[in-house]
Amino acid sequence: MILVLKPDTAEADVAPIREALSARGIILQDIVGASTTMLGLAGDTSAVSADWLMTYRCVERIVRVQEPYKLAGRKFHPEDSVFTVRGQAIGGGAFAVMAGPCSVESEEQILAVARGVKACGAGFLRGGAFKPRSSPYAFMGLGLDGLELLKLAREETGMPIVTELLSSEHLDAFAKDVDVIQIGARNMQNFSLLREVGQLKKPVLLKRGLSSTIDELLMAAEYVMAGGSPEVILCERGIRTFETATRNTLDISAVPVLKQKSHLPVIIDPSHATGQWQLVESMSLAAAAAGADGLIIEVHNKPEAALCDGAQSLTPEAFGRLMQKLECVRQALSM
Amino acid sequence: MILVLKPDTAEADVAPIREALSARGIILQDIVGASTTMLGLAGDTSAVSADWLMTYRCVERIVRVQEPYKLAGRKFHPEDSVFTVRGQAIGGGAFAVMAGPCSVESEEQILAVARGVKACGAGFLRGGAFKPRSSPYAFMGLGLDGLELLKLAREETGMPIVTELLSSEHLDAFAKDVDVIQIGARNMQNFSLLREVGQLKKPVLLKRGLSSTIDELLMAAEYVMAGGSPEVILCERGIRTFETATRNTLDISAVPVLKQKSHLPVIIDPSHATGQWQLVESMSLAAAAAGADGLIIEVHNKPEAALCDGAQSLTPEAFGRLMQKLECVRQALSM
């Protein structure tokens, strides 16, 4: 951490800062430049808040040199993390494909889709039982009944299930029945939920918030990991920008950047990023080529009858063709 | 709602749409242009999802003509809403100033600040008992003890208290003790919390999310109101943009836009929007001039000792000077 002082700062103004930091065991080093004086802070600065230092009116700027995430960062964990869920690996060379409908609608629907995506090679079944909807008047999902239907589909196909947790009210049900607990983009900074889910010690799929930076995503992962769950899967699902031709802008470069900074697996959600099924194939192939560890894709047996987000769902047939192309690209890259 | 069809769409492809919409009581009108055919939908389209219609592959685009918020919108409620909390009015010509520290730290601190801001003319005491922090290692607030200290300050000064609710765990405590329940920017789309807080039937201060549109803010208000709480105060607190000179970009034009679209009172938070106390005065005056119904401002008796966000806090003296200037501007505008 470096503290840049305002020009012509008197030593009397700096003294209280020196004192306060020394009291916390921080070692200070003066850096006197031609027109700028700085203080270098050495020692454990992870608990030193930049906000607090900025309140000293002689401080012009604070520069953090170290990243504030220790559990999620690659620094103290240089090798890639690999998790295994019901025999399905995520990370470290495996390519995890999670597929299924936006929301679970009926036994017939979820079984049909589950069989379809399994036949095409998907490893995980995704499906929403609780749906976050921006209108209070929209369909909110089948709730716990939806969870039961997902369990049925798991029983039949063997695929682990991935589904979104919206509220601490359902923590127990999720702890008991869900294989990978999804935290959605809108809850990425719902810190009380992050803490609670961390205590379940289950794999967590953490989606990047619409306007969250890569560092904020890693800090959210740090929350979950600090709670006790080391198995966090990061998911890029599009960020909000000025462009309106797609629902969001898929930040494909987040894949290599996250993998530089963190040891956690990184997957892409092309369905929510684009909002259009026509773009899902090209974005899935791009994700694989960019080095992602997997995908989460919406598949529906009857998109035009879907109760939500049908416009971004692939049919099982289109999903099958995509899986074949993905396989070709992945083989090409491993050569 | 208007449905634009793709060029050269066959009637056979449109027929299932006609059927599905007629079954819902929607009346359809064909609009045949030179090179484009459209369907106009009349009737109650509030439950018709654009997502669902987009799954019909002959549909090119959907245009919503009516806004989806009925309780929050001005259409069915043309006059400004005015709420009164412990004798303090918000909306309809009153100018509500909520002031206090980012977080409640001690009895001495909260009482000193409360007395200070009351003496300068603030109407409400704000202060955080539960703090959302992006690092799991940061100070999270005093929790329920902080709430007790706020009550003490209310008892002494008579000012109603405004404080943030982070989790449904504390709903009962807030229902009993808090005058205006704040929903923070990061929870603006925590829909389960919105629904729960709506059921308390208490005034709610709803902050706009960092990357939420004005329409999404109004939909979040609709959630709270649909739950049973008509008294929602909208708060613009800066949006996330590419500019980094300020923490966020204060969207000052949101004030007149929100007041066109909605009858609810609109206040501004210049402290969080800018992140710098030096900018709080000018942004507060701008907010008043733009027609805001009030402000929420951070004030701390010792900013350099604040446990969070001290850099954006005014001293009580600077707050006092601001209140005088605000009074001048408001008088000038009422001439």
Next chain:
Amino acid sequence: MILVLKPDTAEADVAPIREALSARGIILQDIVGASTTMLGLAGDTSAVSADWLMTYRCVERIVRVQEPYKLAGRKFHPEDSVFTVRGQAIGGGAFAVMAGPCSVESEEQILAVARGVKACGAGFLRGGAFKPRSSPYAFMGLGLDGLELLKLAREETGMPIVTELLSSEHLDAFAKDVDVIQIGARNMQNFSLLREVGQLKKPVLLKRGLSSTIDELLMAAEYVMAGGSPEVILCERGIRTFETATRNTLDISAVPVLKQKSHLPVIIDPSHATGQWQLVESMSLAAAAAGADGLIIEVHNKPEAALCDGAQSLTPEAFGRLMQKLECVRQALSM
């Protein structure tokens, strides 16, 4: 074009609109909904400005149904455009790789890089003679001397040259000597330059502006094409967002979206989008997988001695490895 009227608009207010539009040969159709009245406009509305219609105070909203680009759009030109420059094809299944240094620095440098990238399979030599720099004190390129050095390199290697035009002052020199004239991101809406370059009837590489929408990029292409140059290559080079981990955010989904809307070839510039050579390989592979028609990549023989943008330059060796991987991915996708 659809014109949505305000609620309770009197026919007397609409009459002047009807009259003004009829005078322009537009046919109007009333669409009367439950709570909204609209006017559908048929006929050639490309010269009808939405701005002008919005001045009628009874108009609430204008919805454009047709896209305003006729030459750049796919509607009247359904097949992909393919251009050939000195025997090198762009578009229609060919994959054009343009490589070279950010700026031409010396004969030795440009010849070394040109030979290096040609040996690895690049089809075009890129290099800046005139450099747009955000500081007036920075190196601005060698100017016309740089152009001479590019010609030397072309003579030796046979590769067509791609270089940026900054000012109409150099139109003649570019018309005579440059194979593909680049219009940079900062000049994408320099309309007088677009018009002038269009009159040269040479291939133009048009970079998307930092905060330009996909539709604005296509309108800029329309300018060049309306001037008389049909051979425009569109280039996505990253857009400005809130994320600061990369210099810009590569909008990879712009590739399939542009190809839906337009027949023009689309290439990606991973070097400027990310600003970091470490990210260039993964983003190049992603671009190929997403269906791009080519790449423009910075390569420098001594990145640490580059006079600009060395941090985003590949060495010829790294470029060679990338070309091999690209070949594998492209073969995989053609299976």
Next chain:
Amino acid sequence: MILVLKPDTAEADVAPIREALSARGIILQDIVGASTTMLGLAGDTSAVSADWLMTYRCVERIVRVQEPYKLAGRKFHPEDSVFTVRGQAIGGGAFAVMAGPCSVESEEQILAVARGVKACGAGFLRGGAFKPRSSPYAFMGLGLDGLELLKLAREETGMPIVTELLSSEHLDAFAKDVDVIQIGARNMQNFSLLREVGQLKKPVLLKRGLSSTIDELLMAAEYVMAGGSPEVILCERGIRTFETATRNTLDISAVPVLKQKSHLPVIIDPSHATGQWQLVESMSLAAAAAGADGLIIEVHNKPEAALCDGAQSLTPEAFGRLMQKLECVRQALSM
């Protein structure tokens, strides 16, 4: 300037950096922290490029401590600049109001508007002779004929004229006839135009680009000033964000931030920022309250007949009411 090294960097890797910098007269200081080593650079680092340093692969990050604008910055010019144009002052307590139509359309129109705004107290006449239009098929302004009409209006009213320069082709005409030369948002980084206009040594009104940072705006001003024109007026006119309720988002906090960093006058363009005449009054009052040095406002005598941007134009009557309110707010603030 501070150079943060990667962990475990060997001295052999740093040696070439030390050598290269010493050769430029830079003094280096090692800063050895617990887990990070840094190099502090002292001396004149304004010509040291961060891009160049980043090419050394042992460098993790560069931190610039000093701002790169010397002429535009407040550091070496602490007092506010005040310019006078035909007797009208800008900056330093004066409040400059520039008003007039988006584009000059006819003698009758420009004279009527000029008389109208002068009667209400405007100090400058604005009006476009050359218009940047995103469609090649739209009205481009009357060109040099428009300039003649502006001169007529100046002759009659005495008001100095402000109009936009689009191309170096018209430099001579502007040098001879225009009082304040406007550089529009789309040309803010048209560096060749900036340099040329700087050489005219006339007052320049520089609009912030749609997605330009405050620092980039100041660097563009530096270009003009380095060319020889010290009289630059900065203009905030809305930035591009995700919000679509207004055409752009007026960054009102840019006013105090620019005034902290620079001595140049700062004005606001509420017409282009919002795109809606209904929002112009509130945003103008907010600008005055935030400390702006003036406004540039579109006024048209017949907005519904305007050839461009009528939807954002005030009538002379509405402009007159605004001027009265502005006067009240400015008096209130000077108390």
